[in-house]
Amino acid sequence: MTVSRHRRRMTTTRAVVASLVGLVIAVGLGAAGYVAIANTTDGEVVGGGATEVTFPATPTATLAIVDDDGDLASLAVLAVRPDDDSDEGRGGTVVPIPISADSSGGFGTERTPLNETVELFGAESLADEVPVLLGVGVDQLAVLDQDELAALLAPIGPIEVNLPMAVIDGSGQEIAGPGVQTLTPERVAELLSATDGDTTGADRYPIDVAIWAAIADAVGGGSTTESAEPSTSAPDVEGRVLDRVLQGPISVQPLRSSPIVSLDRNPRGVDAVALDRPEVLVIFGHIAPSKVAAPNPGYNFRIVSPFSDEQLADGVSRLDVAYTATDAVLGSDANVVSVDTSSGEAGAATVIEVGDENLIQAANTLSEVFGTVEVRIADPRIAGVDVVATLGTDYLSRLDSAAATATVPATSTGGSTAAPETSVGAAG
Numbered sequence: 001m002t003v004s005r006h007r008r009r010m011t012t013t014r015a016v017v018a019s020l021v022g023l024v025i026a027v028g029l030g031a032a033g034y035v036a037i038a039n040t041t042d043g044e045v046v047g048g049g050a051t052e053v054t055f056p057a058t059p060t061a062t063l064a065i066v067d068d069d070g071d072l073a074s075l076a077v078l079a080v081r082p083d084d085d086s087d088e089g090r091g092g093t094v095v096p097i098p099i100s101a102d103s104s105g106g107f108g109t110e111r112t113p114l115n116e117t118v119e120l121f122g123a124e125s126l127a128d129e130v131p132v133l134l135g136v137g138v139d140q141l142a143v144l145d146q147d148e149l150a151a152l153l154a155p156i157g158p159i160e161v162n163l164p165m166a167v168i169d170g171s172g173q174e175i176a177g178p179g180v181q182t183l184t185p186e187r188v189a190e191l192l193s194a195t196d197g198d199t200t201g202a203d204r205y206p207i208d209v210a211i212w213a214a215i216a217d218a219v220g221g222g223s224t225t226e227s228a229e230p231s232t233s234a235p236d237v238e239g240r241v242l243d244r245v246l247q248g249p250i251s252v253q254p255l256r257s258s259p260i261v262s263l264d265r266n267p268r269g270v271d272a273v274a275l276d277r278p279e280v281l282v283i284f285g286h287i288a289p290s291k292v293a294a295p296n297p298g299y300n301f302r303i304v305s306p307f308s309d310e311q312l313a314d315g316v317s318r319l320d321v322a323y324t325a326t327d328a329v330l331g332s333d334a335n336v337v338s339v340d341t342s343s344g345e346a347g348a349a350t351v352i353e354v355g356d357e358n359l360i361q362a363a364n365t366l367s368e369v370f371g372t373v374e375v376r377i378a379d380p381r382i383a384g385v386d387v388v389a390t391l392g393t394d395y396l397s398r399l400d401s402a403a404a405t406a407t408v409p410a411t412s413t414g415g416s417t418a419a420p421e422t423s424v425g426a427a428g
Contacts, residue, residue, distance in 0.1 A: 205257070
């Protein structure tokens with residue numbers, strides 16, 4: 001069963017955030033895209049005694065399901081759970097993607113929904129389009145038709161699904177009604193490969209989420225977003241992404257999107273939705289930080305939201321706070337490449353760890369964003385991360401917890417939905 005929960009969004013003043021973090025960029029680095037902990041030798045940072053660690057390898061793949069005509073019917077990105085010592089990682093996370101997601105992110109006036117791109121250029125175009133859409137590196141692309149998908153799902157056996165709406169095929173016929181029902185792998189493949197030109201990608205999306213949640217239930221196991229330490233050597237694990245994820249346990253993490261209906265932004269009036277960029281980064285910053293791109297000219301941040309439940313207001317989660325901080329950092333043209341919401345006990349001050357002592361003075365100005373800050377040199381340093389911001393309770397006092405509320409379809413195994421509360425690659 002797929003359920004929804006209310007997520008409170010807390011906000012700071014974006015103008016203050018943008019000016020402050022922008023000031024840090026200007027004063028501290030003076031150069032776009034600088035990475036403070038680059039150029040390492042045998043795990044030690046050149047010119048210093050601090051060690052450098054890396055995020056665990058998390059192989060990723062795009063799974064595209066097409067109908068008999070080759071049109072895009074369903075889409076998801078899969079991330080494999082990191083290896084545990086000598087044991088190869090099994091299971092992972094499935095992130096369903098709306099098939100009409102706009103690869104340009106809603107910017108400009110030309111909309112390029114993924115299903116239209118596939119219709120024009122074929123499903124192989126997704127190898128380029130999906131990483132651009134998400135800002136996340138994807139290692140592989142698997143394009144499967146109905147029969148191939150049924151064969152992939154065969155070892156799982158029948159699953160129980162609560163469909164939120166009827167599934168319509170290309171002829172306009174209802175092939176499955178709403179409600180709870182048991183589906184064989186062949187029927188699951190039939191539904192995921194069905195296309196209907198009269199159903200928008202946004203309307204179709206909850207069906208895909210419900211089916212993936214049911215697959216996760218059938219595979220068994222719990223949430224796969226447990227915290228893991230970066231290692232001093234992250235092996236490049238190749239291949240078999242689909243097989244490894246389906247060996248479970250599986251977590252399913254949907255994405256919120258909004259239809260692009262304004263003629264100013266969508267003059268052709270095509271079916272297109274824009275993904276919530278901060279939410280994309282919060283999710284992939286949890287499950288695959290080594291794959292998150294850093295397209296903005298500013299610093300690369302890791303956001304840590306370590307609050308205990310007792311430290312948070314009713315209805316507010318660690319994820320909500322991390323989302324707000326991520327949104328603030330993005331608003332300053334900086335990047336968020338990693339997010340950790342492992343439960344702990346936050347101190348009053350936000351701890352800012354920087355990868356270079358030259359950034360200390362500039363990092364102190366972040367107090368106008370995060371409240372009281374304590375700035376220190378990171379040790380160990382994390383490859384590709386300039387600033388680690390471990391949020392404190394003073395930051396909570398600056399937020400308006402009632403500023404926005406959204407209904408978010410989140411999922412985990414067990415048929416319910418829950419956004420990730422922990423992180424792959426929490427720094428040691």
